Amino acid sequence: AQSVTQLDSHVSVSEGTPVLLRCNYSSSYSPSLFWYVQHPNKGLQLLLKYTSAATLVKGINGFEAEFKKSETSFHLTKPSAHMSDAAEYFCVLCYNNNDMRFGAGTRLTVKP
Amino acid sequence: DAGVIQSPRHEVTEMGQEVTLRCKPISGHDYLFWYRQTMMRGLELLIYFNNNVPIDDSGMPEDRFSAKMPNASFSTLKIQPSEPRDSAVYFCASSSVGQGVTEAFFGQGTRLTVV
Numbered sequence: 001a002q003s004v005t006q007l008d009s010h011v012s013v014s015e016g017t018p019v020l021l022r023c024n025y026s027s028s029y030s031p032s033l034f035w036y037v038q039h040p041n042k043g044l045q046l047l048l049k050y051t052s053a054a055t056l057v058k059g060i061n062g063f064e065a066e067f068k069k070s071e072t073s074f075h076l077t078k079p080s081a082h083m084s085d086a087a088e089y090f091c092v093l094c095y096n097n098n099d100m101r102f103g104a105g106t107r108l109t110v111k112p
Numbered sequence: 113d114a115g116v117i118q119s120p121r122h123e124v125t126e127m128g129q130e131v132t133l134r135c136k137p138i139s140g141h142d143y144l145f146w147y148r149q150t151m152m153r154g155l156e157l158l159i160y161f162n163n164n165v166p167i168d169d170s171g172m173p174e175d176r177f178s179a180k181m182p183n184a185s186f187s188t189l190k191i192q193p194s195e196p197r198d199s200a201v202y203f204c205a206s207s208s209v210g211q212g213v214t215e216a217f218f219g220q221g222t223r224l225t226v227v
Binding site: 034036042043044045046049090100102103104105 | 116145154155157203205215216217218219220221
């Protein structure tokens, strides 16, 4: 079965400190994995994607994620949080080209 | 391209009324998805189309929900009759299978409130 688990429903960090949003997946296929961000009252925006090339993927706004097959993980990180990073983040598994499985989402709060 | 365009952005309707949500995908994309987002269930795939043909509608919650894609540039999601539990944000997304990996582009969503 294909599934995605985001391990934290809510993460709170202080501005300037590192961000870690955790995602584990289960897939019997070679997965494509994505991170999307959703700001309040806006649609989902692609942050980055893993497509079986480099395991360390760099995205927009300073985010990056590392695909670890041995741990079935695709955690999202950022060295230094900014207030504008406060949003909901979704880890997404894509297989069969267009079947997508969304994680439950992680709400990131950034404190001044 | 202006991206995926959804209308209306907000809809408030009374229980029992018909609601129609609209979506214009990105030109050239051959896949179109309808999602529903609620606090309880997160993001759920309702239905998706490939080349205007419905491929998987197993996520459509009830017969009150229907979706059509009469042409490559337009799709509708209809709820008739609407109920308060249908209140949610409905997203449309489109994609194209390029280089074997799909990146979906999402619209801004329609926030539906059924009172």
